[in-house]
Amino acid sequence: xxxxxxxxxxxxxxxxxxxxxxxxxxxxxxxxxxxxxxxxxxxxxxxxxxxxxxxxxxxxxxxxxxxxxxxxxxxxxxxxxxxxxxxxxxxxxxxxxxxxxxxxxxxxxxxxxxxxxxxxxxxxxxxxxxxxxxxxxxxxxxxxxxxxxxxxxxxxxxxxxxxxxxxxxxxxxxxxxxxxxxxxxxxxxxxxxxxxxxxxxxxxxxxxxxxxxxxxxxxxxxxxxxxxxxxxxxxxxxxxxxxxxxxxxxxxxxxxxxxxxxxxxxxxxxxxxxxxxxxxxxxxxxxxxxxxxxxxxxxxxxxxxxxxxxxxxxxxxxxxxxxxxxxxxxxxxxxxxxxxxxxxxxxxxxxxxxxxxxxxxxxxxxxxxxxxxxxxxxxxxxxxxxxxxxxxxxxxxxxxx
Numbered sequence: 001x002x003x004x005x006x007x008x009x010x011x012x013x014x015x016x017x018x019x020x021x022x023x024x025x026x027x028x029x030x031x032x033x034x035x036x037x038x039x040x041x042x043x044x045x046x047x048x049x050x051x052x053x054x055x056x057x058x059x060x061x062x063x064x065x066x067x068x069x070x071x072x073x074x075x076x077x078x079x080x081x082x083x084x085x086x087x088x089x090x091x092x093x094x095x096x097x098x099x100x101x102x103x104x105x106x107x108x109x110x111x112x113x114x115x116x117x118x119x120x121x122x123x124x125x126x127x128x129x130x131x132x133x134x135x136x137x138x139x140x141x142x143x144x145x146x147x148x149x150x151x152x153x154x155x156x157x158x159x160x161x162x163x164x165x166x167x168x169x170x171x172x173x174x175x176x177x178x179x180x181x182x183x184x185x186x187x188x189x190x191x192x193x194x195x196x197x198x199x200x201x202x203x204x205x206x207x208x209x210x211x212x213x214x215x216x217x218x219x220x221x222x223x224x225x226x227x228x229x230x231x232x233x234x235x236x237x238x239x240x241x242x243x244x245x246x247x248x249x250x251x252x253x254x255x256x257x258x259x260x261x262x263x264x265x266x267x268x269x270x271x272x273x274x275x276x277x278x279x280x281x282x283x284x285x286x287x288x289x290x291x292x293x294x295x296x297x298x299x300x301x302x303x304x305x306x307x308x309x310x311x312x313x314x315x316x317x318x319x320x321x322x323x324x325x326x327x328x329x330x331x332x333x334x335x336x337x338x339x340x341x342x343x344x345x346x347x348x349x350x351x352x353x354x355x356x357x358x359x360x361x362x363x364x365x366x367x368x369x370x371x372x373x374x375x376x377x378x379x380x381x382x383x384x385x386x387x388x389x390x391x392x393x394x395x396x397x398x399x400x401x
Contacts, residue, residue, distance in 0.1 A: 001106045002269045005280035006398065009368035010038045010191045011263035014205045014356040017121030022202040023193060023260040028057070028064050028120040029072050031193065031262035036076035038191040039114060039264050043278055048079040049268075051110035054100045056093025056117035057086050058359035059124045068118070088129070088360070091325060092289070092386040092394035093117055095363025098265050099287040099396060105269050106284075112268030112276075117361035120260045126359070133390050144239040144295040146232040148389060149224035149250055151296035152328035154236055156249045159334055163249040166329035167217040170254035170353045172343070173326060177350025178210040185349055185376060189368050207257045207356040222248035223255065239295045254329040259356030263364035282371050285381070285397040286312035292391040298331040300393020301385045302338040308383065308395040316340065319397070320379035323366040325386040326351035335385075349373060362386065367396060374400040 012031055015023030023031065032055060040047055055069035070084035089096045094117025104110035132139045139145075156166065180186060181204060192203035225248040228236070237243050273280055288307035292300035301324055309315060316339055324346060326332055336346060349369060352362060363386050370382035385395040 002108055004102045004106045004284040005268055005270065005273060006282040006284065006371060007266045007268060007273060007278045007280055008039060008043055009263065009265040009371065010035050010189055011365045011368055012193050012261045013190050013202050014207060014259040014261040014358055015202050016206050017258035017260050017356070019122060021122045021260060022206050024122040025195065026193060027123065028118045029068055029075060031120065031260065032069065032072040032118040033075045034193060035116065035191060035262045035264040036072055036078065036114070039266050040076065043266065043276070045276060048081055049272060049276060050082045050112050050114065052101055052104060052113035053082055053084040054097040054113065054115050055086050056088065056097040056360040056363060058088055058090050058093050058119055059129045060086050060088050061129045062124050064120065064124050089392055089394065090388035090390065091327065091357070091359055092363055092388040092392060093360040094263060094365065095367060095384060095386055095394045095396055096289065098267070098364060098367060099394065101267050102284045102287065105267055112272040114264050114266055116262065116264035116364040118262035119358040119360040121258045121358060122260050126258065144235050146235050146295055147224065147227050148297050148327070149255065150227060150232045150236055151298050152250045152255070152330050153224055153246050153248050154240060154243070154296050155298060155334055156330040157243055157247045158240065159330070161249065161330045161333050165333060166249050166254045167214045169329040169333060170217055171212055171214045173347065173350045173353040174209055174212040176348060177208050177354035180349035181205065181208065185372065189372055205355040207259055208354050217251065217253040220251035220253045223251050224248055236295065250328055250330065254353060256327050256352035257356035259358045261358035261361045261365065263361045263368060265364055265367060280401045281375065282398045282400050285399050287396040289394045292393055294391035297389055297391050298327060298387045300387045300391065301331070301335045304393035304395045305339060305383060305385055308397050312397050314397065319381050319383045320345070321348065321370055321373055321382040322346040323370040323382060323384045325357065325362050325366060326353040327357065327387055329353065331387060363394065367398065371398060
């Protein structure tokens with residue numbers, strides 16, 4: 001295997017994923033074009049040296065379909081020789097797109113490429129690409145399908161996480177995200193989004209609520225009790241018969257927010273860096289993906305993390321920082337408990353509970369966040385992890401150069 005080197009990354013700020021959100025007027029292809037342009041321009045990149053652009057999209061339908069990355073490659077003025085592909089592993093799509101390009105480079109089949117993700121949740125509604133997983137009774141019944149929020153409440157019920165526990169975690173995510181912005185920790189990687197006139201319409205993550213307290217969060221009503229009453233609670237209890245009643249602790253305040261955004265990561269081998277005059281910032285040590293129990297859908301991170309560690313010949317104690325997508329507070333608490341990871345080593349700049357989760361883009365965003373934090377703190381290694389719908393999970397380990 002050749003060294004798989006990370007040379008740069010860029011992301012949009014996250015915009016609220018609804019019609020009055022700042023990025024609603026910008027189609028996904030334009031969000032991605034602006035990030036591709038940023039990677040090219042800030043690195044004075046000869047795009048003809050790239051072999052692949054792989055972009056994760058969790059709802060690859062309607063205006064997000066049609067191999068959108070190829071349209072973005074052309075729209076950004078990249079050399080026409082650059083191939084492009086879109087892929088979908090739900091919430092893990094952006095990280096898996098990076099891993100796809102990494103595999104091509106590591107095996108010598110490519111010298112360089114860009115991995116990343118994009119999602120306009122304000123324009124292509126969550127659930128548009130449901131498929132057999134939720135819509136074919138033969139599949140849904142056999143897999144004990146329930147919405148992901150029900151899975152989060154199952155974790156809380158089985159593992160004993162209280163409403164106070166998950167609200168405390170969420171309040172800390174808000175505090176850390178606000179601090180990170182105030183201290184400029186995202187400044188070198190966030191590329192403001194511009195409209196058709198070239199005017200900046202968003203330069204900062206829009207969904208953060210600075211000053212959010214546990215007391216504020218305690219006032220919110222449970223988000224998934226209605227779904228449980230509609231029949232999904234019974235399905236959960238059929239799958240997990242030790243549960244007498246679900247403890248509905250998750251709300252909109254301790255779950256990931258719906259947002260728009262895009263992110264890109266430039267990867268290559270050493271020869272590419274030398275030809276381009278670029279200095280690598282990190283290398284990819286290993287990556288992994290697994291399937292997990294599909295009713296909860298949120299239990300993969302610990303197991304996929306162990307798989308990535310084994311591939312790298314590393315232990316949990318060898319990892320300085322963890323970035324785990326905050327789909328719901330309980331699943332992060334579960335990971336910390338199972339993997340014996342202290343809170344001061346994970347999501348140190350906040351996460352999706354505060355800033356939002358633009359499905360296909362999040363994996364690429366949090367890998368970039370991990371890299372920036374390694375450089376800021378002088379630490380060496382980070383693991384990036386996501387769970388994904390229908391019982392899936394992905395992980396990547398990076399090491400600062």
